[in-house]
Amino acid sequence: MQNSDPTPERSLTAEVDSYDAEDGKFYLVGGGIASLAAAAFLIRDGHVRGCDITILEALDKPGGSLDGSGSAESGYVVRGGRMLESKYLCTYDLFSSIPALDGSKSVTQEIFEWNETISTSSRSRLVRNGKREDTPAYAVG
Secondary structure (H helix, E strand, O other): OOOOOOOOOOOOOOOOOOOOHHHOOEEEEOOOHHHHHHHHHHHHOOOOOHHHEEEEOOOOOOOHHHOEEEEOOOEEEEOOOOOOOOOOHHHHHHHOOOEOOOOOOEHHHHHHHHHHHOOOOOOOOOEEOOEEOOOOOOOOO
């Protein structure tokens, strides 16, 4: 069972100070989670308009190590996927200020509700050729 929300829920309709468009433009390098989080913090805490933030990505696929591919029919692969455990306090603080797609709750609340519906367990960090590897041989050199 998932712990209750470790961070107090922020108001999704917090009053935002006005931001002068002439204050500057922001350019973030890389389309991964760090730039996405930086953009969200700029918007939330810096009161920067989203249109004043540009994320630059060299690859043809955004997402950095969290890129993903697949479909409901064939399954999904997320290269840097992680279980969102209750210890990710900074992540949940940020997500608590971002509304879910339907607007009825925050992303943090949505994650905790989902975690209540499914029991997950990771018993292996490496799978090769469909088999779990508990002690893989690593090359030294």
